[in-house]
Amino acid sequence: MLFGFPLLSLVIWLPIVVGLIVLAIGSDRNILLTRWLSLIGSIAGFIVAIPLYTRFDPTLSSMQFVEQYVWFERLNVYYHIGIDGISMPLILLNCFITPLIVIAGWEVIRERVSQYLGAFLIMSGIVNGVFSSLDAVLFYTFWEASLIPMFIIIGVWGGPNRVYAAIKFFLYTLLGSLLMLIALIYLYHVSNGSFSILDYHQLPLPMMPQIFIFIAFLLAFAVKVPMWPVHTWLPDAHVEAPTGGSVVLAAILLKLGGYGFLRFSLPIAPDASIYLADMMILLSLVAVVYIGLVALMQQDMKKLIAYSSVSHMGFVTLGFFLLNDLGIEGAMVQMISHGFISGAMFLCVGVLYDRLHSRQIADYGGVVNKMPVFAAFFMLFAMANAGLPGTSGFVGEFMVIMGSIEVSFWYAFFAALTLILGAAYTLWMYKRVIFGAIANANVEGLEDISKREFLLLAILAVAVLWLGVYPFPLTEIMHATVDNLLLHMTHSKL
Amino acid sequence: MEKLYLLVPLAPLFGAIAAGLFGRFIGTTWSHRVTIALVFVSLIASLVIFVDVLQGNTFNGSVYTWMVLGETHFEIGFLIDSLSATMMVVVTLVSLMVHIYTIGYMHGDPGYQRFFSYISLFTFSMLMLVMSNNFLQLFFGWEAVGLVSYLLIGFWYTRPTAIYANLKAFLVNRVGDFGFLLGIGLVLVYFGTLDYEIVFAHAGHMASHSIEIVPGQSWMLMTVICLLLFVGAMGKSAQFPLHVWLPDSMEGPTPISALIHAATMVTAGIFMVARMSPLFELSEMALTMILIIGGITTLFMALVAVVQNDIKRVVAFSTLSQLGYMTVALGASAYSIAIFHLMTHAFFKAVLFLGAGSVIIAMHHEQDMRQMGGLKKYMPITYWTMFIAALASAGVPGFSGFFSKDAIIEAVKFADIPGAGFAYFCVLTTVFVTALYTFRLMFMTFHGEPRMDAHTRDHLHESPWVVTTPLIVLAIPTIAAGWLIGPMVFGDYFGGAIQIHPEHIAVASLGAEFSGVIGMMMHALVTVPFWLSVAGIFTAWFLYIHRTELPGKIKKISGPIYTLLDRKYYIDEFYSWMFAGGTRSLGNILWKIGDVKIIDGFFVNGTARVVALAASVARHFQSGYIYHYAFTMIVGVFILMSLWLFYF
Secondary structure, rough: OOOOEEEHHHHHHHHHHHHHHHHHOOOOHHHHHHHHHHHHHHHHHHHHHHHHHOOOOOOOOOEEEEEEEEEOOOEEEEEEEEEOOOOHHHHHHHHHHHHHHHHHOOOOOOOHHHHHHHHHHHHHHHHHHHHEEEEEHHHHHHHHOEEEHHHHHHHHHOOOOHHHHHHOOOOOOOOHHHHHHHHHHHHHHHHOOOOOOHHHHOOOHHHHHHHHHHHHHHHHHHOOOOOOOOOOHHHHHHHOHHHHHHHHHHHHHHHHHHHHHHHHHHHHOOOOOOOOHHHHHHHHHHHHHHHHHHOOOOEEHHHHHHHHHHHHHHHHHHHHHHHOOOHHHHHHHHHHHHHHHHHHHHHHHHHHHHHHOOOOOHHHOOOHHOOOOHHOOOHHHHHOOOOOOOOOOHHHHHHHHHHHHHHHHHHHHHOOOHHHHHHHHHHHHHHHHHHOOOOOHHHHHHOOOOOHHHHHHHHHHHHHHHHHOOHHHHHHHOOOHHHHHHHHOOOOOO | OHHHHHHHHHHHHHHHHHHHOOOOHHHHHHHHHHHHHHHHHHHHHHHHHHHHHOOOOOOEEEEEEEEEEEEEEEEEEEEEEHHHHHHHHHHHHHHHHHHHHHHHOOOOOOOHHHHHHHHHHHHHHHHHHHOOEEEHHHHHHHHHHHHHHHHHOOOOOOOOOOOOOHHHHHHHHHHHHHHHHHHHHHHHHHHHOEHHHHHHHHHHHOOOOOOOOOOOOOOEEEHHHHHHHHHHHHHOOOOOOOOOOOHHHHHHHHHHHOOOOOHHHHHHHHHHHHHHHHHHOOOOHHHHHHHHHHHHHEEEHHHHHHHHEEEHHHHHHHHHHHHHHHHHHHHHHHHHHHHHHHHHHHHHHHHHHHHHHHHHHHHOOOEEEHHHOOOHHHOHHHHHHHHHHHHHHHHHOOOOOHHHHHHHHHHHHOOOOOOOOHHHHHHHHHHHHHHHHHHHHHHHHHHOOOOOOHHHHHHOOOOHOOOOOOHHHHHHHHHHHHHHHHHHHHHHOOOOHHOOOOOHHHHHHHHHHHHHHHHHHHHHHHHHHHHHHHHHHHHHHHHHHHHHHHHHHHHHHHHHHEEEEEEOHHHHHHHHHHHHHHHHHHHHHHHHHHHHHHOOOOOOOHHHHHHHHHHHHOOOOOOOOHHHHHHHHHHHHHHHHHHHHHHO
């Protein structure tokens, strides 16, 4: 609450309400109204989220902007929301990406525009809800609800194999979250009827239940992140999704999994987390190395970036389970940075796809001759993806590698292989698509990016560079929360 | 003064932004005017700082805080002492000359503004690297110069060889950076900071600390850190076995070969090790390793240079060999001599490269020396400046290269650690080889009968003033810089910037013998290196002017040895088979078998198939016929009843 004003609720519900209005416009006759309304709504959504940052007290590790109302009194279910240094940056990222999605779909989506834009706006609000819920039922509701818009976006506006991809996406994630539901119900019972996540944090639990709870949560979050070996839904989903869908998927939805680890697994089952940390680190390193190698061989640009996403998200889970401040904050920075970079990479592929309707690397070559401005942006994002210092991609990877070397030299050794692999798959793709002589008549006919596309890429370029050159403001807001989490984990719950 | 420090790197950065982002609007002329003016500003500021440093005013401070984590502050800041000030002057001077030269060399190229933007960006990155006061910013600059190098090697992006070479350069450098980053990581873990001053101050306490990286094997911490850092230097300074990218980098335009791949960027590794002298001095093992790697690079790369016919490739392999010299000097704890050779080499190699570029322009972008010859009379300025640089490169007394190279050879002789004998053999032999390939280049290009076609010969002429002026300007220090050896190497010039363990006596012993530059030259006349150098020049003259039919015969006789050198010891072939091929095969196996067959095929779709199978069986129970359901119910009731009877 801010001066008695439910700011956080506004951040959640404003996009949803605007989204519903946009949906209500319905037909494609009022296409301009739909677009402008969505754009204004999404920008308003970002603006109302800004005070969450400016009025946030970074010295506090407790929840801020807390709101609590009774929802189902008999079951102790509350509409209980609040944010800390972990959830706030993710909410800002989400609110930042949403207007970009609207702009990205501006001229590209011509059919069922209101449904398309409405789905994104509603999803944006739902995701904010996930990040701010402090009540398990509320959390679970938002969590599952976030599946629906994405399922529709892939299934309706997707590519030729969209139905397979949408169902794979849905079943994979749904199966994971069912076990989480069981874990939450179990926690409800052992906590004598509380659904408060913050109560769960303080709940003493013996080792075996902790391990079961950890594994139940792990399945839900690992699928979302996605961790190896439950990652195979992501490349399919990305390939079939429209550009906007891919951007949201990579930039935002994957972060739900990462957030889950910090909000549930680590604080609720700290002993199990420490006990299983080696396994988690191993899985993460497999993701970094194995998936990096797989990415190298991809022929489809979107698949390549999807695999690259999995590999980069491996750094996130690796950072969490190092259980030191460099690791966890590095993983957080990596999540934000990955939001910018993967979003930008998918937008870049979208720019090409909109022109030639192909994602195959082999169909391109020499694009720089026709699209020099685009090539320059793509270069920047490719370098950021390869973790070049001065871009945001470096910061998270650097912190996590530094964090891992504190734990074990070999963890750092394998994690740092990404320096070579990331550069190899990203720049090899860049070389084949962008450099070289003009490969064919289609490339010959390419036109450089429009003002709209320029705007999109320029905004992300600024974000990527800003975070790379000056990550101080971002890391500053996380310290108190992360330190508190680490302190919390040193007290055994057994 | 502190604002001036900031101005040095920022001026070229603004130039890069102006030419890069607004080059289209301000046009070609203003692009080069703005960038050159700003690099000039940077040079003047560097000179002012240099003079200030000579008066003893060093600086170590932060510009802004990049990030804070617990007790650890990650800062962006500057350390200005004689070491960084020397580098700043060298970098900005060569950069300015290359900027001017570029006006002539890149005239009419469609990427004119882009080129100026890149070289200014390079200057910025390199300055950030040398001025850094901490490992983080060092790594920033380190990777940023790698980026610009990547962009510039692939500058002519439609050429398949160029875009192959730039990818290769970036990836090989990343292998080096991989080690470098791990080294930085160990520094952070054990020192709790990345600030040079604190790390160096505490290095002594860590000297006896050991760690176990492989279980059961206890290694000295300093050795591990230094070797990892040196892996980074091997990548950037192109030391064997990570040297493979440098010859290919010649695909880039010649001005950047001079600026980046000879004078400045490739010396970053040398600079880094010199900067880390307080750490390297604590590990004899690391120094031995450096001596051996440097020795191998010096000799074996020089040998390859002898059989190259592309004028730029000769110079490129010469650069590799000279970098080897510097590395050997580092291994011998003669850091000041390494930096001194870095400086003299920057000047004479820049002249050689820019001169080669001037020849290439005159030859209409022909680079094969077999098509040249007799250019001396058409291009007198290019010839004479290159001749001076060739004398310096061959180590003829009086020219800068002589002083620095002779000092290195002597220092290795005095060095008293394992590997020094091998390194001494390498650097000594290479004196002969260096003189041979350098004068082979000069004679094949400028002397003898012209071998080019008539059309090219009719159009031969000296390059425009923007090309020749930098040659002349750089030729001056090519002669004169060597005379500074007294104060720079043996005096107290580097002060606290370089620390040498008292047991490593090479430089001290040399200094004790040193009796002024004239004495050094006189002494040289009776030593082996001088006569090896003379023999090399004579051999080149004999083979390429006097008896020009001989090289062909030698080539035939030597057969496999020639092929081995010509193929550069087959290292490229081996790497592309082993690493590029191996990685791709592994990637394919993991993808096609791991992901597609096992995870998706067996588990995911397998689960779906099992569900479908189960459903196809279970389906029969829901046939929709009442009597089926009734029958099932009766069976069920029967079973439940039996169970009830049985248990209760």
